[in-house]
Amino acid sequence: xxxxxxxxxxxxxxxxxxSTQEPxxxxxxxxxHNLGVSPATIRNDMAALEEEGYIAQPHTSxxxxxxxxxxxxxxxxxxxxxxxxxxxxxxxxxxxxxxxDLDDVVLRTVKLLAQLTRQVAxxxxxxxxxxxxxxxxxxxxxxxxxxxxxITDTGRVEQRVVELPGPVSDAxxxxxxxxxxxxxxxxxxxxAGALILALPQQADSAEDxxxxxxxxxxxxxxxxxxxxxxxxxxxxxxxxxxAYDFPxxxxxxxxxxxxxxxxLKLFGEAVDPSRVSVRIGEENPEGLTTTAVVSTAYGAQSxxxxxxxxxxxxxxxxxxxxxxxxxxARYVGQILAEG
Amino acid sequence: xxxxxxxxxxxxxxxxxxSTQEPxxxxxxxxxHNLGVSPATIRNDMAALEEEGYIAQPHTSxxxxxxxxxxxxxxxxxxxxxxxxxxxxxxxxxxxxxxxDLDDVVLRTVKLLAQLTRQVAxxxxxxxxxxxxxxxxxxxxxxxxxxxxxITDTGRVEQRVVELPGPVSDAxxxxxxxxxxxxxxxxxxxxAGALILALPQQADSAEDxxxxxxxxxxxxxxxxxxxxxxxxxxxxxxxxxxAYDFPxxxxxxxxxxxxxxxxLKLFGEAVDPSRVSVRIGEENPEGLTTTAVVSTAYGAQSxxxxxxxxxxxxxxxxxxxxxxxxxxARYVGQILAEG
DNA sequence: ATTGGCACTCTGCGAACAGGAGTGCCAAGA
DNA sequence: TCTTGGCACTCCTGTTCGCAGAGTGCCAAT
Numbered sequence: 001x002x003x004x005x006x007x008x009x010x011x012x013x014x015x016x017x018x019s020t021q022e023p024x025x026x027x028x029x030x031x032x033h034n035l036g037v038s039p040a041t042i043r044n045d046m047a048a049l050e051e052e053g054y055i056a057q058p059h060t061s062x063x064x065x066x067x068x069x070x071x072x073x074x075x076x077x078x079x080x081x082x083x084x085x086x087x088x089x090x091x092x093x094x095x096x097x098x099x100x101d102l103d104d105v106v107l108r109t110v111k112l113l114a115q116l117t118r119q120v121a122x123x124x125x126x127x128x129x130x131x132x133x134x135x136x137x138x139x140x141x142x143x144x145x146x147x148x149x150x151i152t153d154t155g156r157v158e159q160r161v162v163e164l165p166g167p168v169s170d171a172x173x174x175x176x177x178x179x180x181x182x183x184x185x186x187x188x189x190x191x192a193g194a195l196i197l198a199l200p201q202q203a204d205s206a207e208d209x210x211x212x213x214x215x216x217x218x219x220x221x222x223x224x225x226x227x228x229x230x231x232x233x234x235x236x237x238x239x240x241x242x243a244y245d246f247p248x249x250x251x252x253x254x255x256x257x258x259x260x261x262x263x264l265k266l267f268g269e270a271v272d273p274s275r276v277s278v279r280i281g282e283e284n285p286e287g288l289t290t291t292a293v294v295s296t297a298y299g300a301q302s303x304x305x306x307x308x309x310x311x312x313x314x315x316x317x318x319x320x321x322x323x324x325x326x327x328x329a330r331y332v333g334q335i336l337a338e339g
Numbered sequence: 340x341x342x343x344x345x346x347x348x349x350x351x352x353x354x355x356x357x358s359t360q361e362p363x364x365x366x367x368x369x370x371x372h373n374l375g376v377s378p379a380t381i382r383n384d385m386a387a388l389e390e391e392g393y394i395a396q397p398h399t400s401x402x403x404x405x406x407x408x409x410x411x412x413x414x415x416x417x418x419x420x421x422x423x424x425x426x427x428x429x430x431x432x433x434x435x436x437x438x439x440d441l442d443d444v445v446l447r448t449v450k451l452l453a454q455l456t457r458q459v460a461x462x463x464x465x466x467x468x469x470x471x472x473x474x475x476x477x478x479x480x481x482x483x484x485x486x487x488x489x490i491t492d493t494g495r496v497e498q499r500v501v502e503l504p505g506p507v508s509d510a511x512x513x514x515x516x517x518x519x520x521x522x523x524x525x526x527x528x529x530x531a532g533a534l535i536l537a538l539p540q541q542a543d544s545a546e547d548x549x550x551x552x553x554x555x556x557x558x559x560x561x562x563x564x565x566x567x568x569x570x571x572x573x574x575x576x577x578x579x580x581x582a583y584d585f586p587x588x589x590x591x592x593x594x595x596x597x598x599x600x601x602x603l604k605l606f607g608e609a610v611d612p613s614r615v616s617v618r619i620g621e622e623n624p625e626g627l628t629t630t631a632v633v634s635t636a637y638g639a640q641s642x643x644x645x646x647x648x649x650x651x652x653x654x655x656x657x658x659x660x661x662x663x664x665x666x667x668a669r670y671v672g673q674i675l676a677e678g
Numbered sequence: 679a680t681t682g683g684c685a686c687t688c689t690g691c692g693a694a695c696a697g698g699a700g701t702g703c704c705a706a707g708a
Numbered sequence: 709t710c711t712t713g714g715c716a717c718t719c720c721t722g723t724t725c726g727c728a729g730a731g732t733g734c735c736a737a738t
Contacts, residue, residue, distance in 0.1 A: 023731090025730065025731050025732080026731075026732080028730095037680070037681085038680070038681055038682075039681095039731095040680075040681055040682070040733095041680055043731085043732065043733075044733095046732090047733080057731090059688060059689075060687055060688055060731090061686080061687050061689080061730070061731045061732050061733095062688075062689075062731070062732090063731065064731095101500075135480055135486070137476075137486060137488075139476045139488070141474055147476065147496070149478070149486065151480070151500070157486075157498050159488060159496045160440075161440075161496070234597060235597075236575070236593050237594040239593070240590040240593065250579050251576055252576075254576035254578070254579065255576040257575075258573060258574075258575065364700050365700075365701080366699085366700075367699095376711070376712085377711070377712055378700095379712050379713070379714090380710085380711055382700085382701065382702075383710090385701090386701090386702075396700090398718090398719060398720070399700085399701075399717090399718050399719055399720095400700045400701050400717080400719050400720075401699080401701090401719075401720070402699085402700065402701095403700095
């Protein structure tokens with residue numbers, strides 16, 4: 001049904017449309033790509049492609065525009081990832097290496113992505129539940145108030161003030177701190193709650209201990225849950241570049257970008273750092289159905305840390321975006337592994 | 340030059356234009372407000388107002404539109420703050436009181452403001468330098484690595500890992516912790532660096548001590564500096580509502596909203612919680628010259644903590660925005676004072 | 679299967695035009 | 709001196725028309 005030339009035509013249409021942002025006709029197509037056939041032939045091919053739902057015309061006698069299905073085929077079978085230029089690579093590396101700490105790494109990453117792709121970039125903080133514990137600190141602030149500080153192997157530091165139901169002794173706190181560190185080092189944080197509750201209770205201060213461990217366990221869990229979804233955005237101004245059909249399409253996108261819940265869905269499938277996932281149009285959650293999302297995970301292959309994505313109109317430079325997302329994810333993973 | 344009726348006319352023009360978003364003419368004006376005179380009279384007044392630069396016509400024989408100068412006069416002399424309805428007040432209070440911690444308070448505040456005013460809301464975290472120290476914790480993570488945790492009276496908790504040039508003893512760390520807490524409690528954080536450096540050196544572990552205090556002091560300072568400017572946004576989607584002249588005006592605004600530096604300027608003058616500042620059009624920093632910013636500080640009168648603002652088109656409901664900004668600032672100040 | 683030719687359709691643009699809104703000015707009245 | 713009705717004028721807005729251009733679909737020829 002779809003011979004090689006038809007696929008070639010589809011590819012040409014996608015490429016031209018992405019670069020010109022205007023419906024592309026048969027004549028322009030043969031001029032810009034040397035397809036070796038006449039416009040009439042191309043027209044036949046285009047009719048077939050339209051029949052199959054890969055392209056559409058905005059109105060009779062305009063050129064053709066790719067459909068979501070067309071982009072999908074293009075991404076899956078007709079395009080090759082566009083590798084970054086080596087100056088670009090160098091720039092990325094030096095830029096990211098200049099980061100002072102985790103906040104800075106994430107901030108630089110998201111700005112970098114937005115600039116490279118000229119789209120909206122979204123980066124998720126390294127997930128707490130997929131990190132493991134490097135150090136736990138328990139500090140007694142007042143008789144019934146503890147400060148809990150958690151440091152992960154990815155460099156995240158989170159803290160929380162804990163109110164206890166009753167007063168505890170200094171000794172009990174010191175004891176708890178020692179036990180926690182002894183048992184939790186290098187354990188994944190996702191298991192933290194269960195792990196703590198299973199800690200052996202000591203006879204001498206059983207009362208204090210049981211209360212404290214219960215409270216601490218629950219706080220750890222809410223901590224992980226609350227900060228699981230930290231997300232940073234950059235490049236929203238780029239949305240105005242594909243602006244000719246705004247503001248009707250812009251509004252829901254801006255709304256979606258403010259909803260943590262929606263943003264988190266962007267990373268839903270992207271759990272494999274070696275694969276870049278592309279979601280196009282209707283494949284996206286509500287509010288983002290006119291956009292395309294190119295996402296992946298970063299971190300070690302065996303232990304992905306979080307997601308990272310680029311969001312733009314479906315009329316997007318997919319090979320470029322996929323290349324940029326992949327490269328940036330690799331570099332960030334590397335930096336975090338070192339730091 | 341400007342008698343009472345002319346001022347009244349200006350006020351009517353501003354109000355009508357804000358609600359209809361269309362240039363307002365003399366006839367419509369006498370119909371909607373009972374001014375007790377004929378359209379012709381109003382026309383004379385309008386001519387005078389235009390002469391003085393308070394209003395302008397987009398083109399001959401369209402209605403009039405307020406200029407920046409007109410809005411300025413309106414805000415300064417012609418409007419009274421629109422107090423929130425008592426259900427609104429109750430809603431604000433219960434909503435903010437439900438907040439779990441500082442992050443939550445700030446997040447809820449910004450969303451609330453955006454929703455109340457239907458504009459973009461901007462809230463700054465309580466400034467570290469204007470807060471004072473409630474507790475400092477120093478934890479030894481490794482031989483040459485300390486964790487520094489800072490808790491302020493506004494509930495902010497910040498931390499930082501410090502690399503030391505050489506190893507220190509447990510005793511020296513404990514000693515440092517005790518001294519810091521003894522000397523810094525309730526002192527403003529802005530003075531922290533200087534204060535630490537001025538701490539008396541003890542003879543027994545002079546070596547350790549001098550190194551550590553120097554490092555800790557510098558870390559504290561960078562900590563304060565780095566987090567001074569934490570800012571949260573909400574309601575960017577509201578920008579699309581004033582969309583008829585987009586995307587040309589939208590672009591620079593979105594760009595400005597991503598620049599911390601620009602955002603911080605919004606709070607430049609707003610250091611007095613009892614006053615709400617309004618900046619209109621050209622009075623704003625670059626990129627925001629087509630917008631109006633209504634801002635104030637929150638916190639106690641004697642000790643403002645940070646800024647809070649609403650940003651929208653100059654064609655904005657100023658009385659409503661001023662009322663909302665003032666009320667929200669009051670409630671947030673209250674909540675933080677309690678917590 | 680490919681191609682050139684051709685008629686057809688639709689958009690985009692500019693001109694021409696009518697309707698309407700709003701103004702400025704003026705002369706008369708309070 | 710202030711207010712008012714009347715009136716001519718300007719300019720926007722929407723509509724219609726015609727035309728050029730782009731692009732298509734179909735068909736007959738290769």
